[in-house]
Amino acid sequence: MGKSGGSKLNVAVFPWVAYGHFIPFLHLSNKLAQKGHKISFLLPKGVKPKLESLNQYPSLIQFFPLVLPRIDGLPPGAETTSVVPLNQQKHLAFAVDQTRDQVESIFKVTKPDIVLYDFWFWIPDLARQLGIRPILYGVVSSMSMAFNTKVVTNETTAEEVIELPPGYPSSTVRFKAEEAPIVLFKAKDFGSGLTFYQRIKTTLTESDAIAFRTCREIEEPFCDYVAKEFGKPVLLSGPCFPETKTEQLDEKWVNWLSQFESNSVVFCSFGSQSELQKDEFQEMVLGFESCGLPFLVALKPPQGCLTVEEALPEGFEERVKGRGLVYGGWVPQELLLHHPNIGCFVNHCGYGTMWEFLLTDCQIVLIPEIGDQILNTRLMVNELKIGVEVERAKTRRVSKESLSEAIKFVMDKDNKTANMLRANHSKLKQTLSSRNLQEEYVNTFIQALQDLVK
Template sequence: MDMPEFENGHKLLHIAMFPWIGMGHVTTFLHLGNELSQRGHRISFLLPMKALVKLDHNHDHSHPIKFHILNVPHVDGLPPGAETCSDIDDNLTEKNPLAVAFDAMSEQVEALLRSLNPDIVFYDFAHWIPRLAAVIGFKTVCYNTVSASCMSYTVVPARRIPKDRMMTAEELAEPPEGYPSSTVVLRGQEGLMMSFICEDYGDVKFDVRMSTALWGCDAIGVRTCSEMEGPMCEYVSRQYGKPVILTGPVLPRVQEEVPLEEKWDTWLSKFDEKSVVYCAFGSQTILQKKQFQEMLLGFEMTGLPFIVAMSKPHGADTIEEALPEGFTERVGGRGVVHGGWVQQTQILNHPSVGCFVSHCGFGSMCESLMSDAQIVAVPQFGDQVLNARLMAAELKVAVEVERGEMGWFSKEDLSNAVKSSVMDVGSDVGEIVRENHAKWKETFVAPKFMDDYIDRFIKQLYHL
């Protein structure tokens, strides 16, 4: 029989992780798993095979994480072979069939957890995990991949949507009682959030799913830092009456040792320092073809070199088919539109890159603050709206593109945000953003900043 290993008088923990099967969630859990594994803790990771295949460039293979494969059952509306959010088109269904399949995996998950017998289980959308904890006997952490600002605004008990109707835009625009910010709000962009928070995730509305997940856990984990969102974290803790424990940004260290792919390094190196605009909206953000084309025309209008890494839009079979007429000939060699994955960390830190146009996923926001690339925020839905307000209005480290109520923006608005506010030297807004950005980068890259957060997080896990 194996004897338990100890560190500083504590038995090393066995932690099981079961995130929602969107790749942004899976990779965030994995980055934390890598950090915990580096410190000797045993990590069991539950996920479908397709998600594991997509993880290869994020996995620190020098530290063992045991992956356990789950079968995604077929349910009505789920395309054959679909196992992650990247495999489905959310716009084509009223009810997310992947969420139905996700909940249908509960028996598989229960059997695995009984076999593994972990000390703690980390989860997010699986609101039924606390029920298993009561039967099997483990502690639970509801680990959130979104910002504390988003949690404070949308999933605290006061924000629960009435069961007999959808919340109105006016109600959603009004911050909940005691909310600790006057700037991180939805006013003017309620439409971008309504479809997100009011939608059905399987047989459960999103806000009910998340409130249940948070009420049932032993501790709430958040990938943020108190320097950035301390009052928001305290607010969530008061609302749910339980500890909120922070991991810090948890960015992938393994990327530091991997050089940028030669073809991208060669292309970027053709341009002057800090002159290139890089744009990425994440694998789950798919624009309508008209908006996709308007965005590309906006980059063309800047006159700056640019690289866009984005999924093909709705209504197009390929990226090339979706390009505006004559676009390739007009931009020549100064613009690249790529439909696949790229090494974002390395691109952001390339000397030629000066601006990052982002959908404002929280991981990308933290990642960009560790680079010198200035941030232009173009949130598309859900938590991204509040992240953009946090960065642009509260921390003043980004410029948010002006847009209409439902999130549409013009080529002129995008070009102005990139060029006049961020890239032009001498712009008042640009100078404020650059100065604040530099301060946050100094904080994030300070020696032991990340390590200290993880070490404190582990101590708080022992308190459970």
């Protein structure tokens, strides 16, 4: 069990309604429960069955389902971002905001000492009325949080996004003009009469402390910046990697991968929310074809197509037979990444995926799509120097040539820069996979929570 020290905590957790938030909140809940602390986990009713298998301590972690009201503009039964496009997520946020009475009833029954939350701007006010300490738990990089809340305001123009303000702890984060509008998504309405930016800003300024799923080894200057700018304690939970699974990779993947040499296969996966246009999809698969290496590409069918097969360029399947596979279903990303024959991982640099690839030996090629992914990518490429970002045209399109070049560059065993990236990644992996590192972070995190409720 490890040392836990101090009194046992009663913690409520209430993540944003996306699997990229539910899962890290549940990983943290497991770490807290492992030390004997009690967790009330609030989530939409339909999500509960999907997360139960990840609850390692059902006697200490209890799920509390919320019933989301019907909202105009929201598809019937929609409860998470995986079924709601980005431009409609304001309706989803508004629906969850309407559950305040349900949340209050749950808190009155469970009587938590602390609530860990992320997007719910109204939680601090409710928590204080009930004598609960509100703590924001960010499952995005502190670099991204620092940027979004201190750099982007409602009045920010694209020109200002390109120029960082004095004091921002990175001279290497640079934005091209065409990226600024993506970052400025923050200025759009995000439900309950708030912009995305105002929602996040309120959750930060109203919290008693700000916690992050990160560690100083990766983001120290950004954590210090957030603490200084907001004048609050910043607590770090560490990466909260789940306990090593004994799950085995399915035989069909093992058989397919076994045809190739060690570290030779390029694997591509873009997360559950990404949906490409058909022409983008075709350009991308042609990039994998022209890199000349074996590849496994796991992407959702592009817009307007029911299957990936119908979207493939003419003659593609015949040309890559025996070398390349494009798959439209779900794949066990984490298990695939640890297969010895996978040598390169092309991805969008979502925060959860980032932690997964940090623990692998793969070379990293990044194609970020939205704001925080762009910041995570700059952290990996410019600050930590462990991967490369694919060059994009001014239109933000990725050409088959630029994708192919990036893959060939990192996979070139004789390239000094590629070898430096590999060495940096290997060193960081070694640091992060130390059991003591995670244990120390969790113990320090719990101690900080206990100090807050004394």
